[in-house]
Amino acid sequence: MGKFKGTVLSLMAFLLVFSSVFATSETAEAGFNPGVETVILVDADSGKILLDKNIDQALPPASMTKMMSEYLILEAINNGEISWDQEVPISDLNAALSHQGGLSNVMLRTDEKYTVKELYESVAIYSANAATMALAEMISGSEGAFVERMNERAKEIGMGEPMREAGSGDLESLFEQGIGDFQFVNSTGLPNSLLGDNYPEGTEPDDDNYMSARAAATLAFHLINNYPEVLETASIPEKLFKEGTTDEIRMQNWNWMIPGTMYGDLDYEYIDGLKTGFTNSAGYTFTGTAEKDGKRLVSVVMGADSEAHRFQETQRLMEWGFNHFSQTELFPAGMSIEEDETVQVAKGKESEVAVSTEDALSMMIRNNQEDAYSYEVEWDESLLNEDGKLTAPIEAGEVVGKLHVVSDEDDAGFIDGNDQSSVNIVTDEAVEKAGWFSLLFRSIAGFFSGVWTSVADTVTGWF
Structure with a gap:
């Protein structure tokens, strides 16, 4: 049993060294050591x-x-x-x-x-x-x-x-x-x-x-x-x-x-x-x-x-x-934004609107490194009200924000500061402004909803 255990340990050590050699080789091949200053x-x-x-x-x-x-x-x-x-x-x-x-x-x-x-x-x-x-x-x-x-x-x-x-x-x-x-x-x-x-x-x-x-x-x-x-x-x-x-x-x-x-x-x-x-x-x-x-x-x-x-x-x-x-498509055109598939809308016939990327976003990246790239979303604050909502009317294809690439790679950026690592986020459809009667009804409903919530909170406090 001891001899078998020693053989297994030797084999594991060999495989560790073997894999280490190949990992080092792959890393060296992927890097570049300049021969000039x-x-x-x-x-x-x-x-x-x-x-x-x-x-x-x-x-x-x-x-x-x-x-x-x-x-x-x-x-x-x-x-x-x-x-x-x-x-x-x-x-x-x-x-x-x-x-x-x-x-x-x-x-x-x-x-x-x-x-x-x-x-x-x-x-x-x-x-x-x-x-x-x-x-x-x-x-x-x-x-x-x-x-x-x-x-x-x-x-x-x-x-x-x-x-x-x-x-x-x-x-x-x-x-x-x-x-x-x-x-x-x-x-x-x-x-x-x-x-x-x-x-x-x-x-x-x-x-x-x-x-x-x-x-x-x-x-x-x-x-x-x-x-x-x-x-x-x-x-x-x-x-x-x-x-x-x-x-x-x-x-x-x-x-x-x-x-x-x-x-x-x-x-x-x-x-x-x-x-x-x-x-x-x-x-x-x-x-x-x-x-x-x-x-x-x-x-x-x-x-x-x-x-x-x-x-x-x-x-x-x-x-x-x-x-x-290689030139690699990181994010496709028409991609929904995870956890931000829609944006809330104020004064519209609909209460929200779907959004997605306007164009595909492709970049020259190291081969097989797609997983090193993710994204962040930046909304156009000038288009949002104090509640973070877009205000109707809204046109289809309206630019409401940017999707920015985020990389785990050591990224040196772009040659002239003209960042190409972002794409527009646009609305997928139009949202018409609600009529005055609908807005009035919502306002009344909102008022009574607020009153009811206040009363309910007060009664709950009694107990």
């Missing part, structure tokens, strides 16, 4: 943050700045301010800058003709600096005015607080103190020091551009949702600029994850944007977006130690997101 992963449909690490420190993002320039170029196209076939004037400054060695450029000349489309393609594919400045000047009259527009639009789309509004002092000291979320000082992402005396008005000669990973992801999120055509150009692996001329240049996409670039070992078939960058402070950076099986994600990687590393980390991050998150 700063990383964020976002659902491109809702803006829900799926993973974040050190995302609020503003850093110099270099050419990732051009995402905002592209945003404003596409905005100007869509608003009719400029057109694709419109000619872009080239200043002496931009022509000279385009021939400056060590900077990404296509060759520009003051006596040559360039269309908006040509220069935009050079910006989106090849990160051409002088071309970016020429487009900025064309749209706003000067690069300084364009920079003002960049900062204004950044605030409007929820990128956070500009560093110069968050604190006082030079940008470098604000950066060292971790103050603010972004600051644009030129259209290209180059440090102003590389522009000599030709830095944009309203900025300082030693200024640099800054964006936190959260701000960069917010910008990318709005760029691809407001102007999805950006991906048509951002996904081009290479293109000839001024083909057949002495200025011909093969524009190889700096995003080496795009299939068809010269770095085939970094290809990732699902990627189609967006922008790379490098500075000593931020390391090798990359804002990427990819779509797989109907799911689109946006990622920002900062602090990679090589060009290849930023792409390898991006692919690892994207695959983790695609494999472990």
